[in-house]
Amino acid sequence: MLEIKKARKVYPGGTVAVRDVDLTLPRGEIVGLFGENGAGKSTLMKCILGFINHSGEITLDGEPITRKNIAKLSFATSEHSFFPNLTAKGHAEFYAEHFPKFSQKRFDGLMDFFELPKNKAIRSFSMGQKNQFEVIMALCQGADYILMDEPFAGNDVFNREDFYKVLLGILEPNETVLLSTHLIEEVSGFISRAVLIRKGQIVGDVQTEQLEEEGKTLMEYVKETYHYRADRVSLAVEKISGE
Amino acid sequence: MQEINNRSLKDRFMKFLDDFAPPGIGTDRELSGFIGGLMGAWVLSLRFFKNYAEARALLYYDPGTKRVLIEGAVMTDFSILLGDSLISFKVFAVFFLSVVVWHYLCYRQGSKSIYLMKRLPNRWEIHKRAWTLPLLAVVVTLAAAFVVMLFYYWIYMVATPKQCIAPGQWQNIWR
Numbered sequence: 001m002l003e004i005k006k007a008r009k010v011y012p013g014g015t016v017a018v019r020d021v022d023l024t025l026p027r028g029e030i031v032g033l034f035g036e037n038g039a040g041k042s043t044l045m046k047c048i049l050g051f052i053n054h055s056g057e058i059t060l061d062g063e064p065i066t067r068k069n070i071a072k073l074s075f076a077t078s079e080h081s082f083f084p085n086l087t088a089k090g091h092a093e094f095y096a097e098h099f100p101k102f103s104q105k106r107f108d109g110l111m112d113f114f115e116l117p118k119n120k121a122i123r124s125f126s127m128g129q130k131n132q133f134e135v136i137m138a139l140c141q142g143a144d145y146i147l148m149d150e151p152f153a154g155n156d157v158f159n160r161e162d163f164y165k166v167l168l169g170i171l172e173p174n175e176t177v178l179l180s181t182h183l184i185e186e187v188s189g190f191i192s193r194a195v196l197i198r199k200g201q202i203v204g205d206v207q208t209e210q211l212e213e214e215g216k217t218l219m220e221y222v223k224e225t226y227h228y229r230a231d232r233v234s235l236a237v238e239k240i241s242g243e
Numbered sequence: 244m245q246e247i248n249n250r251s252l253k254d255r256f257m258k259f260l261d262d263f264a265p266p267g268i269g270t271d272r273e274l275s276g277f278i279g280g281l282m283g284a285w286v287l288s289l290r291f292f293k294n295y296a297e298a299r300a301l302l303y304y305d306p307g308t309k310r311v312l313i314e315g316a317v318m319t320d321f322s323i324l325l326g327d328s329l330i331s332f333k334v335f336a337v338f339f340l341s342v343v344v345w346h347y348l349c350y351r352q353g354s355k356s357i358y359l360m361k362r363l364p365n366r367w368e369i370h371k372r373a374w375t376l377p378l379l380a381v382v383v384t385l386a387a388a389f390v391v392m393l394f395y396y397w398i399y400m401v402a403t404p405k406q407c408i409a410p411g412q413w414q415n416i417w418r
Contacts, residue, residue: 049358049361049362050361051358051361067364067365067366068364070362070363070364071362071364073362075362077355077358079354079355079358080354080355080356081354081355081356081357081358081359082354082359083265083266083267083356083359084352084354084356085266085267085268085269086266086267087267090266090267091266094266098363098364098365098368099364121267123353
């Protein structure tokens with residue numbers, strides 16, 4: 001279980017990026033993390049991974065996150081965390097050397113499925129391929145908790161669809177995914193829980209099953225939680241056009 | 244067979260270097276740069292021979308037929324002739340030490356692979372891959388400078404008429 005208690009990140013200058021966040025991610029869940037740009041999604045993930053200093057407590061299966069258990073976490077980001085000049089094969093060797101649970105089988109299967117070349121430097125890949133590769137490495141590391149921060153930015157819809165299906169097919173019951181994305185409608189059928197973050201605070205946390213029972217779509221829930229004003233666009237257009 | 248052995252030896256050596264450099268950085272290029280720099284430093288050190296030839300010429304006079312050693316002439320000290328001939332090795336060593344900075348910065352070039360390095364169970368991996376090769380290069384460079392100096396010293400002692408060499412040449416180098 002990944003437990004976040006009172007996590008808080010204040011940047012120099014006083015901007016509070018994460019505001020006393022409490023969140024628990026049990027094993028085996030696929031959780032969508034939603035929020036507008038600057039809501040604190042990426043910062044929260046970076047706090048979990050220990051990339052940035054923060055206050056509060058974050059534990060992994062009851063233990064603080066250190067180098068001893070950090071291999072239980074993997075990370076795919078739209079900023080990309082691969083080595084651009086290294087080949088895919090080289091990455092697999094590097095991961096196998098450093099992450100004892102690295103799955104060569106899963107790596108080979110996913111590389112073949114997405115038809116990515118193994119002997120070319122990743123810098124020569126297209127943006128979509130780079131994103132695919134980034135996610136492949138996060139999935140193959142052998143981590144129990146897979147954090148994904150806007151991993152599909154730049155991929156076409158078919159590509160993303162394929163990925164969701166493959167992901168659902170290959171994930172083990174003990175693997176947890178925390179997926180930060182703007183593609184709310186697209187992932188609604190694929191996640192089991194939705195967490196909404198706004199101005200650094202968790203403002204919504206719901207099981208998709210519960211939404212189904214209530215007859216609500218995820219998008220409706222998001223709009224409702226964010227107090228989205230449906231007439232906002234028409235009012236703006238009227239104001240601009242002067243009608 | 245010999246060629247295959249040589250190739251596998253080279254591959255193993257390059258693999259060894261790769262394990263101590265930022266992944267994908269191109270250790271072959273760094274190795275070529277190092278060897279080229281070392282050669283350049285050695286070429287620049289050849290000015291020692293100019294200094295030596297000039298100082299040795301002063302030991303003789305030329306009455307017209309054959310050079311004759313001036314009686315009581317003393318050869319300029321080796322340390323003076325060496326002067327700053329080896330400075331290029333020192334400059335090169337400092338340059339290679341600065342490569343450490345590049346090795347840290349390269350994790351932010353073209354991607355944020357620094358995120359991966361920070362997630363590794365071995366916290367020293369990033370430092371190992373930043374420092375090892377530059378430090379090795381510095382050691383090899385300084386060792387090469389020492390070997391070159393020994394070679395020049397040997398030439399000085401062998402090629403200079405014995406009676407012209409002032410005592411304490413070796414000690415003078417370190418003063």
